[in-house]
Amino acid sequence: MIGEYMQTIEIERKWQEEWKKAKIFEAEPDKRKKFFITVPYPYTSGPLHIGHGRSYTNGDIFARYMRMLGYNVLFPMAFHITGTPILSISMRIANNEKETINLFKEYVSLYENDPKKVKKIVESFKEPWNVANYFAEKMMDDFKSIGYSIDWRRRFTTGDKAYKAFVQWQFRKLKESGYLIKGSYPVLFCINCNNAVGEDDIKGGDVIKPGICEFYLLKFKFDDLYLVAATLRPETIFGVTNLWLNPSATYKIIQIDGEKWVVSEEAAFKLSKQNKELKEIGEIKASELIGKYCIEPMNKNKILILPAEFVDTSQATGVVYSVPSHAPFDYIGLVEIWNGKFVDEFKLNINEIKSIKPISLIKVKEFGDHPAIELCEREGIKQVREKDKLEKVTQELYKLEFYNGILKENCGKFAGKKVFDAKEEVFSYLYSMKLADKMYEVSAIEKPVVCRCGGNVIVSVISDQWFIDYGNEEWKNKARVCLDRMGIVPEIYRKLFEDTIAWLHERPCARRRGLGTPLPFDSNWIIESLSDSTIYMCFYIISKYINEGKIRAEQFEDKVFDYVFLGKGEVEDIEEDTGINREILKAMRKEFEYWYPVDQRHTAVGHISNHLTFYIFNHVAIFPSDKWPKKITLNEMLIREGRKMSKSYGNVLPLAEIPKKYSADLYRLYVSYAADLTSTLDWRENDIKNVAGKIERFYNILAHVKKGKFRKSMLKRWLISRFNRKIKMADECIKSFKIRDYIQHAFFDVLNDINHFERRETDKKEVNRFLYSIADEWIRLMSPVIPHLCEELWHSLGKKSFVSIEKWPSANDKLIDDKIELAEETIMNTHADIVQIIELIKKQPKKINLFIASEWKFKFLNKLIKIFNENKKIDFNFIMEKIKEEDFWKEKKEDVIVLLKKFVKEPGKLPSIINERNIELKAFLEAKNFFENEFKCSVEIIKEEKATIEKARQAMPGKPAIYVE
């Protein structure tokens, strides 16, 4: 053993190789009951990390467990390459971006030692397929090195020709059913690439979280022009006091829908990308407008046009209206002007400025009439420059007013309405009068939002976007039927599925670029990455035939899929049309019928709101109901040392390092034990070290068991009872997918019991011989979690088979004995009591006398417990009535009453189970040696009734009286 952890990589490699050689995970249809379990295929844009491994490990444990139960288990894997991220990586490497190149050098170095080779491989990543293929290949090695019991003959990637044919078949089916529709859709768009962009294409995209938001445009009349102000809160128009322009900007006049709008230059361009027909017809400086009046659209009041520094021409239209009561920026802007700013520069009329009064229009209980003013005063904000503070209070107020605010009487027909509802109504009202409109703007935690190419990112509206119509009610109902029949584990996540089905609406399912499959009826579009991965589990059936060379990709026509997956058509015709041998067609159909549906799909909770629900939708759309998914199991995410793993923190631990740095079995055990499925798992080095020690102990115990004879004893029966109980509990847990609890019982508890046994067994020579008798079952019990060590230990017992496909152990109920376990507990409690007494008297004892309670006490307590359990109450007279015929009552009336009084007073003190006296006595007689060894003095076990000292009368069942001399 070298390094920090027990080195088992050689053992692990050996068994992975043996499993492969024996093909024990290659699943073919046979007479057994089948079990088809899948986990989502990984995306091949970089190495997998320990977070991915959590789900895969759980999936593998289920697969191995089911295999041991006697099922014919199919656990396949493939690779996902669809989408834009890989494309983006290639682009960045082609553009010689240092950061990306270094990152990928780091990634590749996980697998390659030679720096020259690393460099060469990274260079090859200029071609996206090389990225996909390289990582797919390496991931396969990673999976193997963790010991996943995958049937690799079925692997494929989503870029394979046959897979594309399959996805196209699926999309034609969806279209036939009317589930594909067309419409317009806003997307993030790079003005330089002239293309839609995703988070991966945007500089710092994962940090600034770019998105799309909708601005309301309100038109303020000025001569024959409209100053078009943008807002997120159209209802505040009732509180407008003035209009803001950026003092140094020059605005464009554009012709649009027969109107003339004044907007910023940037806005003019953006609007042109958002389905607006427009023509630039002139420009006008802000200074030409400032100080003049325009007419607000709602009440047609004349309001002043004023300058403000905070107006950003790159944001929406670059025109803003001012609501000082409810918008902190507006209030401070006014304050500055009242204090004289801009007054001389723009020759503003002091009286006019001073006459502007904030107008309150929203009521919230937290504030008075002018929340913005109150907030600015509270925070001590004095200047527009204090942007961060203003931003913060704006957010605070917006949230509060939006969700809790009520419009006041001055809001016309909207008075009394909640802001939440009024927002859209006010807009609709103005829109119907052609005084309002909408535009899209980019949102982000931090701006600007810039494409990796350097171009600005704006929002563009695409008019011929394809959607999958998940909003279709009839389809939704079918999905609900499927969900109702499905098992969701843990059950608490079912609601999330129901909600997701309810929320889901049209999903844009294709993009202009990216790797993947073109839409069959419009090849300018590539099917997007979540939409091409909804029913691929059935592709595992036929991918095997492709990999075996029995079919060529070109032979896949729709009729092949129709036949294999839906049973439509005649093999003879298909054979003739495609050249695929009819026997192979029949075999595929038969195999599909055998394996489908998917019995269990296991993945992370995060997939519920998209992938897993799409999975349900698409299955019910394509397949008959007997092929619908049966069960979904889920686990939460993984963090490391209390922090989310991310590139920016630099704390990502790749799966590839696990076998070297830790060990596959250590990883598997830790990751499935450290948290239960519904909790976030915190990967903590410290805890791992501890688990590593336990594995080592497990291994050492089992590596040293020896066949041989041993004497029978209560203690050994105790361990057998505990062990069988633990098998039983472990089995119940894993059956209901409580992996953590299963491991607690099967591993940690058994380990503790063995430790206890070793300590208690005075004849140390017998320990290893006795433990031999449970070794076989314990190894089998742990094999799904730590298969490599179990396989090694299994063979060290002289077994020739693979424990991985051995029978799952079953508990022998007859060996589970509450009374023997209770007796052992009594012994250890007594031990603890003696320790305490010795500490108190601070003397080395000469002799310890243990008095076992009299028979009548056992009988009385047992009766009392029985009465209590039947009636759930302890009442003095009630009990007396019940026990008056008993012998102990007749013999020991006085003593019984004393005891009974005690329990009537405090029913909580009543134990729930009591032993038989002879068992307790026997256990103590047997433990005599143990006590003598522990306390280094003589120990005598005496029956209470034979005792000569008063102390003995304290003896109770489960609690012998102790007298230390």
Place this chain on the structure above:
RNA sequence: GCAGGGGUACUCAAGUGGACGAAGAGGCAGGCCUCAGGAGCCUGUGGCUUAGUGCCUUCCUGGGUUCGAAUCCCAGCCCCUGCACCA
């Protein structure tokens, strides 16, 4: 805001009406073992008390139901996740 999950000792984390001063683990303190060894095992770890006991105080806060509550009910506070085109 909506939806979901959650707040348990120094830390992580089980427990969802009685055997609970609360599994398991880490940390800390003390002890044992001396090659199955840079491990392992045992004991202790709210307070005051005591021959193994007893009492008080504890499971976010405040009320309530019950013979009995970490667990059930009501009100409140706080935290996390998702709300989509990102795989």
